[in-house]
Amino acid sequence: MTVSSKMNSVSRQSMLGRFGPGGLLYTANKLIAVAAGKDEDRWRSKNEGALFKRWKRAAPSVEPAPPMPAPTTPTSQPSDLLKFLAINALELSAPASDALLKTRSSEWFQLSGHPGSLAPAGPGTVWKRRAVGDHPSHNPERDAYEALAACPHMRSAIPRYYRELEYGGEHFIELQDLLHGFRDPHVMDIKMGTRTFLEEEVSNARARRDLYEKMVRLDPSAPTEAEHAARAVTKLRYMQFRENSSSSAEQGFRIEAVKLPGQLPLTDLQKVREPKHLASTVARFIGKDERARTAIASRLREIRDLFEKSDFFKTHEIVGSSIFIIYDEERVGAWLIDFAKTRSLPEGVHVTHRKPWEQGNHEEGFLYGLDRLIETIETAKLPEVCLEPDVSR
Template structure:
């Protein structure tokens, strides 16, 4: 072997060794606690909403992939042409991943935030479609798993007969589940919260009263009270826009959420999760603000939104500084300045 061949062989060996070293280093970096924590904090609403396994990092900066649901994709296609577009994640098309699974490429709503606080609120007076309830009623077998979930939350919830049989039907469980939270009373419920320090909680199953909800939102915004007026403004904008939206007028929004996000600099709210959003049947009109009865397809979206706005108005009022002499003086000076300008 010539000296040139020896040098080439040595160089190739060095490249292979360096590549192997980099592969090992990359694996170490990917599995360090810091990197894993970063990935978990990057997409905290995944854990909050219970969608583990449905999301992946997007191929482009500022995007995220959500496992394809044809109904949700149809909704996003319509929303991109609707006046609600500024209030939902931007839909950027369909992506096929290396595993062959299809995903929706969506705007990463957290990309502009630094260590954000996140809250997922499920909105509406029910989280199941009428068709789901009808199918469940066709097969009224007793479910032991649902009975066990029920007694874990409230041992007194099942009837004597249900206790004896140690089972409840799915329709019974579905309807009961909505009554233990603020879903039935206020038209929304808190599904989960993740704070800037990384702590999170989904322990809101029995958070039901307005007072309990107010305290939860106070705790959520305590690190950045300036987020309250920004959230209030955004919620009012959403309400004004949905009332003019063709999409909103013609669809029943079930299991949809409002995602609250804030950090030390900004705060915003988005409408998310449209897998159970379906067109209202022909010849049926809904106002999203009436009580639900089987067959009328009302979802109570505006009931929840109006209650959220009322709660944030309370929070904003509580956060207002007292009107002291300094405030009065400032107003008087400002008034005098305006009068002087008018006089000139």
């Protein structure tokens, strides 16, 4: 969108812009605070020194501003153009200030599954921090986004990729904010694949006490007698236990989180694993909006078709990626996101993205899961007479 079209939109709506669900407006006072915010204070927690404060959602009361009479005396308030530029400049310089973040809804960042890795950068963009452990010269997620952005089959199926940048000694990629333009939408974050860990993560066969203790905390009955006796399990055993505790291993996808309009996000969904419970969760997400169901299923079939045509996916394993679905009363969208664990296949290795995984074959079940997700979206419906389905178990 050009600056002029943005400004026309601003004029029509008597506001500077909408950011995220709820259509929150920015007043002149907040814009002044944006311009005056200090970079370091925006990014560093005083208590922990950690990047990205965990902003809590603020819900200020927003009322339409009355028409402003033509000023007869000089005023210190910025003009509409200056206010617009103050916000728009954030896309090009640094993440948004405290004032912007505290008034902006943060459902995407809560649903993303990566607390502390995403921050609003400006109107319509976010910054995502490079995955911990990646070498400075090796950024698999950046490489994946750049390749997919150049792929005629896939560029429409991913968030728009803008650039890689460095800020405060940290490295980020700038991406399209998928929530931008939606008004109080339904949001669902779905982790894809039967395997969501890299093969290199489980190559060490040493049994570990810390993983045994994690397993016992999650399910005391999960370890075998031998594992109880050794009080240790391997990383592979633990990761497969985690996949089988969710719907990933059986269905090829798991619902990470759901946000319904006017409600807090549901994020404790990893143990929703039975097909009937998955269907109940999806049914609650869609409700009785058949328009949304049809559009979501059509978009997912489109993503599947594009995926199967893409040379990139013929030569890569897609581990830990997600499908991000959003809809409101006017728009429906779904995108493929998260490529931090995308890796090139070894020479001579070919995958179908549907076959079962065996160590060394690099199958991850992405398309297997997408087939089942589409079927679930198309068929899951609320009972005619029911209480709201319990999606927390």
